[in-house]
Amino acid sequence: MSHRPSRRFPGLRRCGPYPVRPPGSRHRVLEPRTAVIMYNYYQKRTNMLLYDLVFSFGLLLGILLFIGFLFTLSRSTETPKMKTAWVIIALCVPIVGPICHFIVYRGQRS
Known part of the structure; x- marks a missing residue:
């Protein structure tokens, strides 16, 4: 599964259909x-x-x-x-x- 950046949240990676918070990031994604x-x-x-x-x-x-x-x-x-x-x-x-x-x-x- 490839990890591509999210368009709506530039600091986030996408893992499948859902955004995933990168380690060490202060942004919170549900x-x-x-x-x-x-x-x-x-x-x-x-x-x-x-x-x-x-x-x-x-x-x-x-x-x-x-x-x-x-x-x-x-x-x-x-x-x-x-x-x-x-x-x-x-x-x-x-x-x-x-x-x-x-x-x-x-x-x-x-």
């Missing part, structure tokens, strides 16, 4: 593997950020639904046993429990 590793790192960071945003939104939604659920449950005319059952359901199934209560409560109010 090898293809390093570039792939960096791309994967930034892709993982972006995915983690998206996951954090979705998780935070879900947590906020769950907290708001539970607070609204407790408020409507305190104003309802259900028996204490039924209220306890609804609280247990809402704690076991965090987002679906309050939504089910709102659906049932709306049907009773009408």
